Amino acid sequence: RxxxxxxxxxxxxxxxxxxxxxxxxxxxxxxxxxxxxxxxxxxxxxxxxxxxxxxxxxxxxxxxxxxxxxxxxxxxxxxxxxxxxxxxxxxxxxxxxxxxxxxRRRKRMLATVSAAIVLVLGLAWLVLTGNDPTAPPTPATTPSPTRTVKVAPSGSPVSLPTNHITVPGDVGQALPATSVWPEAISKFPTHAPDGAEFQLAGVLDAKHLLLGYLPAFERVTRLYAFDTKARATTLLADLTGPADVAEYFPQDFTVSDDAVYWWAQGRLTDGTILEMIWTLPRSGGPPRLLAAQEQLGIVGLYATADHVYWDTYRLGIFRVAVRDGSAVESLAGFEGLTVMSWPWAATAPVVNFDVVARSPVTELRNVLTGQRVVVAASDLGPIDCTATLCSGATQIAGGPAVVVQHLDGSERTEVLPLESGSVLGGRFLGGHGRTAGSSQPDYLIDSTTGKIAIVGSAYTFQFSPQMTYLSWPDPADSALMVVLDLGAIK
The missing domain is CATH 1.10.10.10 (Winged helix-like DNA-binding domain superfamily/Winged helix DNA-binding domain)
Structure with missing residues (x-):
């Protein structure tokens, strides 16, 4: 483990x-x-x-x-x-x-390692889909030029909220999330009429979900908008990839106010592995290639009105302009950092086969403004921090517990019986339960209201600060998936 x-x-x-x-x-x-x-x-x-x-x-x-x-x-x-x-x-x-x-348990892997393994599995299963990577035409897709840019310090630092932490010391007998936050719940079918799998790729708005269509293992070939009220799907795009790129593998979809973004990996005839940034309007249409780069190991994708940003495992943070998609820009001063909770970055963890080692987070840096925020020294060792809260694991008399506190170390609360967890969206605490019985549910706690809910069985999620929604199988209907939109929780 x-x-x-x-x-x-x-x-x-x-x-x-x-x-x-x-x-x-x-x-x-x-x-x-x-x-x-x-x-x-x-x-x-x-x-x-x-x-x-x-x-x-x-x-x-x-x-x-x-x-x-x-x-x-x-x-x-x-x-x-x-x-x-x-x-x-x-x-x-x-x-x-x-x-x-x-x-290793797949659900407990660090997101970067999970993404790499899923990629290998996807490549392996492409042989079953008839996508033969041999002898494509002469490559026309080439890496975008890269230049280094500095993030200008903001004249007015972002004001960070310090809401009172309302987290109970014991999760006790929590209710299902469908009962605790019904206003934020929706559902979608696990499979399309032709038997292909549907996978949640994002939340478009209060009524529509973004679904990936997977005819083969872990390979999204289409994007659909799913109307949760009318229970109907609308095709947004086919994701076939460029003709000169074999083993095209889209992943990590991100929804902004007016567009959908994702990155995909593919292979050229000379063996070069490319990572490509793509976009299409939320209303659908042909995908547009914004940038391509040789393999760096993308961790996550983040969109603003003007740029798409992505972080890598210990290689820095990059961006490309949304409108022209010309040169890839490397952000100076962010080498070795990865996004903890957008737009805040911190030192990336060191991943080894049996150990995930991380230097204690001592500072958060704003990717958009360059602003720096000091994190108080912690006795928890490695901790996850957002712009409002930090979390880590500890051992107390009652057993393993998750600790949540402000960046300055104030209002520290120990939560039993969670053995691990992470702050989501700067407001919620997601944790894996540890109980005496066979049931070890995953919990979600609202740090502002103290409400607690069960959101899955043991290790349904690899909780991370970047999460904006959760999805798990509907225990009452195996043909449906439940979606909890964190942004819709009142």
């Missing part, structure tokens, strides 16, 4: 391939470069944990083919990693490296 700590302990491992954080990135890139069938076999076997017979049925091949493809894939991965300077000595080391994926 992953742990949060302010130092990386000596794990005493003997597998050389697990020694460095960079090895994880190299592994993902090498996996993405394998032939489609080898990639699918390795991901299904070592991440999904399927047996050879199950994999053979999934891919419609013989068990012998599964074993041979796995052997060839491991050999090729070893060669790739050795060429990159890895010190793996035998295929067994490589198996251990891949099997790390299977041993």
């Amino acid at each position: 992953e742990r949060l700590t302010d130092t990386v302990p000596d794990r005493g491992r003997t597998d050389p391939g697990l020694d460095r954080v960079e090895g994880d990135t190299d592994l993902l890139r090498s996996l993405a470069g394998l032939p489609a069938r080898q990639r699918a076999v390795l991901v299904l076997r070592y991440y999904e944990g399927l047996g050879d017979r199950q994999i053979a049925e999934c891919l419609n091949v013989t068990e012998g083919t599964v074993r041979s493809q796995a052997s060839r894939g491991l050999d090729r991965l070893r060669e790739e990693l050795l060429a990159l300077g890895e010190r793996a000595q035998a295929p067994a080391d490589l198996v251990g490296l891949v099997e790390v994926r299977h041993t």
